[in-house]
Amino acid sequence: MEGLVKIIKASETPQCVPAAPLLPPIIALATLPLNDERLKILKHFIDHPNPSFGSPSTLCPSGFPAFHWACVSLEWEDVLQWHDIVGADVKGLNGDTALHRCARLSKLEVLEKLLPLLDPFAANIDQKTCFDVSGIDGKKVICKVVPWFKCEVLSHADCEGHINGVGHQEQAGRIKSVLSKIAPLPLINPSSEFSRASLATLSLAHSKDYINFVTGLAKEVAGKEMNEEGTQVPFTPRVQREVEKIEEGRVKKGMSDTGFSKGSFDASLRAVGGVCHAVDLVLRPPESGGRRSAFVAVRPPGHHAGYEGHVKSCVSCGFCIFNSVAIAAVHALKSVERVAVLDFDVHHGNGTEEIFRKLNRPSELFFGSAHLYDGSFYPGSGGEDDIRMNIVNAGVPPLWKGKGVGEVGGAEDYGRAGWRREVTTKILGSLRAFNPSLILISLGLDGGKGDIGNKRDGDRNGEIGLDLGREDYMWVTSMVREIAEVTCGGRVVIVLEGGYGKWKRGSTPSGEAGGQLILDDLAINASYAVRGLTGDLVKSKVPSTLEGSSRKYAGWGVTGRRQAKLMEALGQTPGGGGGEVLGREIDDGVSDADFAKFVDGGKGKGRKKQKVEGKGVLGLRRLT
Secondary structure, three states: OHHHHHHHHHHOOOOOOOOOOOOOHHHHHHOOOOOHHHHHHHHHHHHOOOOOOOOOOOEOOOOOEHHHHHHHHOOHHHHHHHHHHHOOOOOOOOOOOHHHHHHHOOOHHHHHHHOOOOOOOOOOOOOOOHHHHOOHHHHHHHHHHOHHHOEEEEOOHHHHHOOOOOOOOOOOHHHHHHHHHHOOOOOEEEEOOOOOOOHHHHOOOOOHHHHHHHHHHHHHHOOOOOOOOOOOEEHHHHHHHHOOOOOHHHOOOOOOOOEEOOOHHHHHHHHHHHHHHHHHHHHOOHHHOOOOEEEEOOOOOOOOOEOOEOOOOOOOOOOOOOOHHHHHHHHHOOOOOOEEEEEOOOOOOHHHHHHHHHHOOOOOEEEEEEEEOOOOOOOOOOOOOEHHHOEEEEEEOOHHHHHHOOOOOOHHHOHHHHHHHHHHHHHHHHHHHHOOOEEEEEEOOOOEOOOHHHEHHHOOOOOEOOOEOHHHHHHHHHHHHHHHHHHOOOOEEEEEOOOOOEEOOOOOOOOOOOOOEEOHHHHHHHHHHHHHHHOOOOOOOOOOOOOOEOHHHOOOHHHHHHHHHHHHHOOOOOOOOHHHHHOOOOOOOOEHHHHHHHHOOOOOOOOOEEEOOOOOOOOEEEOO
16 A cells, blocks of 8 residues: 555654654554545554554554554544544553543543543553643543532531621631632532531530530520620630539630630531531542542631540630531541541641540541641640651741741741641651541641731731741642542542631721731632642743753653654644643753653653652652
């Protein structure tokens, strides 16, 4: 066949780098639009196997079979013909399926047509699905066909009924503001379809006495009028009297940061119900309407609530009534073997730690908390690890400690740098070693720069203790997501804990009760946390300090660059562009000279790993 001769000659065309291996004819054929003659040639290759022509399992120099090349080179009509003739069982050398290649190179029409035919949950050697390697446009296509990849965002109007008091920073407006910034995100599914938790569910993490107390208190306040502070009952003193049985003279009457109103019981039950529903949802199979991840925006928060509500070593209940995350973690153990709870609130999750100690199930439960710690910052705990109990505490010194140089450590110990270092070296490494089946995140946004939650002594004009920005929240959830992709198929549930906003300048003389809060940064930080969870990452520019790199292929990674160059040799144009494909631009730092060596015998840098901020084995991000 004259056409067959042309195909063979095309495969012998010198490549863009010296001494590059020649393309097998079947690979060259996969880059050309099908017509009657080429269709006959393809069928000839399949019906009359010949090692010199190649087969569907033959890999090109960049490690991909012919069908992968057809997917990124041809229109979808031709790709479907290739699929019918050669199938799509062969993976690339890196474990990529045809869906991975379409997703990486933004071949969106082909991707959409192939999704019903191939397995969208198949993972490559890095445990990444086609969704994980796709840019935002590809992710939208995948979510349209496979809704399991969407992030379920749960909230409920019942949570607005909880009132701490007039001007209290833990207010219903927090949730509304957070949802306003999350709602426009493209990879979410909002829902309020979940039930209140039962009393039996509460007993998974709280004592019978405490549950009975709260139930009775709810009945008591049902007929009461609001007091002058806008609530019915100061909560902490009542817990001390009726659950802890503390003598009246020892009750901390002035420590009533937590209020209990008519709507508090329903709000608390709905909050626990929402987190348990999120757990059930992410553990449900895709074909049964499950989701891969969830974000639960409920209140009141819960991570300071201990086994009997108030943690005795702490001055107050910290705005918390029931520990939703701890309850949901134990609830999840009915279905999975190991659950990890990560706490990224600026305050130590003392309630969660106490409950996990009480339960004493270290082979099944892991707790890791990254928080401010100086011995006095609320709640004053979280300074020590307990390896036997699988409890890891990463205490970060407050920024105000940094002014007295030398006592605690260098500048890298404080603020964002110190927080990232502690998360990377202590939390993430331990999390990976635990190998969880499910990850829950208690996400406090009160570590945000200017948030009143991290001010010294709660003073509006006080010094800040932490200065996290939106990028930090996106970073931490994306790092957790990458571990989850390896250990549990990406199953992560985020639960809102603290985060209160900034006092509006001049709203009150002291920034106390009655002041007006600005919630914009709080809400934006929440939206970036969700973006990190879904992989909807914000692009960062290629660092100008990396000399000698090929900016044209920045973001493709070594494998992608090889394919791009080989496609150019065949007169093809790489689709999508690396920055758009990955959702961010990353320069892999490999010079063209080293790349040539890589293709010419694998002597270059090859598929490498690149360090990101922080130390430790999990401070490594794969280039794909």
